[in-house]
Amino acid sequence: MSSTIATDSHGLSDSWTIGERVCAALMPLIAVVEVLILTVTGCFSYCPCISIIDQNHKCTYTAKDFAILADETRFTVEEVEALHVLFKRLSSSLIDDDSIHKEELQLALFQTPYGKNLFLDRVFDVFDQKRNGVIEFDEFVHALSVFHPYAPMDEKIDFAFKLYDLRQTGFIEPEEVKLMVVAILIEFDMNLPDDLLEAIVHKTIADADKDNDGKISREDWKAFVSRNPSLLINMTLPYLKDITSVLSSFVFKTEAKP
């Protein structure tokens, strides 16, 4: 087993110079046990939040704060309150504080807090508008407002642009596209030689780059997305249209556990 892993690791380093930077090492068995323990712990630690008394004690947000967030976003006050229930569950799943850490977001999306995913990193960074390393509730609500089915397409286009502008230079550059293609191929359990990666990136940049400066500006991106609407398919969450019923059934099921 040890020898097999070593060989595999060696093979990876030979073939995937770029991939190696993105790809995490294989998960040791002990991590599996830790994940199980933490998942169960997270589940139990959530229960007190259902109680009104405990919820009042833990919450730092008031009805007035909910109303302000409702005014600033596409959600009603009731929907902001429902999102707060979700936020409390996420933010206490690993570390019981009033913010979502990256590991907690990863646990929610992948069911494991370990491993590396470039795209999850980007989602986390764009949600974290204050750049303080955690997602606070107001950041959470503002970001999800962009995923609302009724949010203007311009907001979705802009959010997606920020996701893909890895170095925040104001352009999506060929090297950034290549990093992302490598990352998605790793997720697909595929790898490709460099010349094919370059061909994919080059063709995409050529399609999108209308002003021919070798990179994708915001204007290029907007025109490109208008021609290929499927690029924004994950920028809309239908659940957000009826969030109170989605989350009320969610809470009910959770409540049924103890």
Added chain:
Amino acid sequence: MKKVRRKIGKYEVGRTIGEGTFAKVKFARNSETGESVAIKVMAKTTILQHRMVEQIKREISIMKIVRHPNIVRLHEVLASQTKIYIILEFVMGGELYDKIVQLGKLSENESRHYFQQLIDAVDHCHRKGVYHRDLKPENLLLDAYGNLKVSDFGLSALTKQGADLLHTTCGTPNYVAPEVLSNRGYDGAAADVWSCGVILYVLMAGYLPFEEADLPTLYRRINAAEFVCPFWFSADTKSFIQKILDPNPKTRVKIEEIRKDPWFKKNYFPVKLGEDEQVNLDDVRAVFDDIEDQYVSERSEITEGGPLIMNAFEMIALSQGLNLSPLFDRHQDYVKRQTRFVSRKPAKVIISSIEAVAESMGLKVHSRNYKVRLEGVSANRVGQFAVVLEVFEVAPSLFMVDVRKATGDTFDYHKFYKNFCGKLGNIIWRPAGTMPNSNLRKQMTL
């Protein structure tokens, strides 16, 4: 495979997506920009011999200028020897009508939201002197994000011949204002407001306010505004709808009054309007003045089809890291439902290999346009399962085959996938020097 490709000018014409008495609507693609459009096709004889040609021309010219997020954009108008083609924005989310049919009725909040977008669109056009005259749920489209798009502004006269409605309508006029039925001159703005009220009622009730088996009774009830609100309408909603469905156009509520109503203003977000552009109207003039030397070319060509081309961002959008649905839906299956492989064989070889292997496994095969559906009985013989494979070109001579479960048990699917890919081995490309580590990795994570 060979297929016939029709072109109208620069537009490659695809499937028919709508059909009416006077017009057919086709999906098409602008071969210069790649943009999807809808083309409304009409016989010239229906239109140019009509006395309202000048009004139609004026309204279409205005619609070409208008930019509004809740109005289907009119790109241009073209004519051939026998046909007129109206090139419209393609809206991919379907009709609001289908949603009502599917859901029965919408909540008050959701209905209000669509109504707000509808009023924004109607108001915008009325301010420019264009009336719809044929508002009904079938003309209300939803884009990919669920936003309302009103179709056919300025076009109703092309298909209903305006004031001759009584003599030409093929359906019952459930959405039509009483003054329109009386076949006198009428105010387009007031008539559209009435239709908006009927639409709001339908959204919230799930059925029409005026619906009778015989036309005379229907007309009498519309003229008297004789309708009943269902018990689940709140008092405010009833009051609001009654102001709109006032049979007297002079006392009927106007759009500016609708905007001030508290019912309307709840959770209302004013839409951000872009500037109207300076656009060339020569195409409209050429069509309606029947200028022959500007006829558009119509041609068919036989071409070799190919698989869809997938760009880098379409691949990236498939990442689980960009999919936030698990935050809201705990029941999502964490076992990967999607699987993929790459191949450097020609696309046709990939398809024929898939078909051959599937048949050798006793599966039923349906192939079309580089997409294959496989159907069979699950391993435990209890149910059916189906798998869809689709070929995409990601680079010259490099194809990705997307394999996904359509129906059946997930674990059956993964057994199938492993078995199937084992048999396909010769077309699946693995670069030299790479260990086949995916199985090992999956075992570790499980």
